[in-house]
Amino acid sequence: MNTAFQGVGVAGARLIAVGTAHLLAPTPIPITTETITADRIEAELRRLDKALDSARCHLERVRRQIPADTAAPIDELISTHLLMLTDSALVDATRDLIRSQHINASWALQMQRDLLIEVFNEMEDPYLHARRDDVDHVVRQIQSFLTNETAQTVDSFAQIELSGKIVVAKDLTPAEIILLRQRGMDALVTEYGGPSSHTAILARSLDIPTVLGVYNATQYLIHGELLIVNADAGSVIATDDPLTIAVYRERHLALEAQREILRRLIREPSISRDGVPVVLLANLELSEDVRAAQENGASGVGLYRTEFLYLNHDHLPDEEEHLANYLAIIAGLDGLPLTIRTLDLGLDKHVKYIADTLPALTNPALGLRAIRLCLRHPELFVPQLRAILRASAAGPVRLMIPMISTLAEVETVLQMLHTARRSLRRDGLGFDPLMPIGAMIEVPAAALMAETLARRLDFLSIGTNDLIQYTLAIDRMDDSVSYLYEPLHPAILRLLRGIIEAAARSRTRVSMCGEMAGDVRYTRVLLGLGLRELSMQPGSLLAVKNVVRACDISYLKYTMETLFCDIDELPPQQLLDQLAAVDQPSYH
Structure with missing residues (x-):
């Protein structure tokens, strides 16, 4: 019998593991409440x-x-x-x-x-x-x-032999994960955690097939039973069926073989079958992702998120803190270009000065966040602008503005950059006067006026995560409506085509840095629409490159234009199937 559980899949290169469950269910630490003299x-x-x-x-x-x-x-x-x-x-x-x-x-x-x-x-x-x-x-x-509740602390893990076993736990600290991996842990299932958690970061870095957020996993899964962890699908299967086990073992071997094939692509060019180059860049969350980007053959960084600089601080990071961080990443990239996105936060109460001056928001997703917050608080924004400009003297740097919705916002940022350049010259500090300035297109209003924005900027980058949820009016984090989150919705495809064509008319560089860019299911769609630059998490780079190298982009473009005549009525899977058929030799 098979029993399946669903969660959030996270993995490095390994996607599937088959092994016996090892439950770690530590006794809750008793918290005494005592008034003292x-x-x-x-x-x-x-x-x-x-x-x-x-x-x-x-x-x-x-x-x-x-x-x-x-x-x-x-x-x-x-x-x-x-x-x-x-x-x-x-x-x-x-x-x-x-x-x-x-x-x-x-x-x-x-x-x-x-x-x-x-x-x-x-x-x-x-x-x-x-x-x-x-x-x-x-x-x-x-x-x-x-x-003194140490019975299930990390030190006790040193006595556990976990070779070939799948650890099931409510949650684990980074220290625990590292030591469990050293004890031979083959895969991990937790009740808590998401795709941006440290558990996810470690799973990718340590190459541990992992499924996070499996509700009540420690209650439903049994110690010693056979589990199949499919990090690609985000599923955990408890089974005693020999056929199911055999199927997944065979799939595991096939994926390992595919993994080796992909590794050979690291130094191969990202060029389609008909000779069209496609630039593949990496999205970075933390400085440790730089190495992963290089190891997967990234041509640079298309999105570096800077929000973590404000995390766990009771003060605003100053210009020198920003600069030191950017310079460290530039040094790690060894000449590859770096795109730095300016601060994209909502109401962040760790930045106490700002939190104390703002009213409570009923809908933070549509409120004072990202560039709106930065323009309201120049003391938050100007040090970052100056630091990014100064960093541009050390290597190829691009500045990207998030959540633009009006031309006035762009003009204000450009004026602030002009003022920052003048002040840096007065201070005798170097910068690249031609540093490219761009914006993320993630608000439908920006998508519809992309050509106007493109004429004032050096590049555009499509942020599909927010663009999709704002266009379809759904919260992608809300389980009750997340099924409506469809990247191939006709409205989304029309917006994407409009942005790409507007950038082409203005001869402005355009890329995509949302999750859609790193999903191989959509690579042919994006190439057919005309995108030639994609930025994604490092672990997706080789799989996307593999698809690029198999594609005939001229035929993809022709097929996409033909299918667009009936795009409103074309089921997403049929669209994908017809574009995949373009790869077949019969088209030559």
């Missing part, structure tokens, strides 16, 4: 400090165990948790609660954890929203040392 406050503060020191020593010990040949600098994730152990928003605030409310350390820590989680839950950006997991991981580590 004034003479006990200092002792409670010392107890908190001791737990912080123990957690710090533990993380340092884990970091020393990270293999030197790890595919990406994963120790940066451990470093993030080490920094959180000194972060004032967590540690100093907890100390203040102990002093002001006369409560024990465990209670104070849990109260502050709840406040921080509430802040992260209100964040619109999926990457920042996922950082709530880091707060939970760090707090859990501290609480375990405060309460």
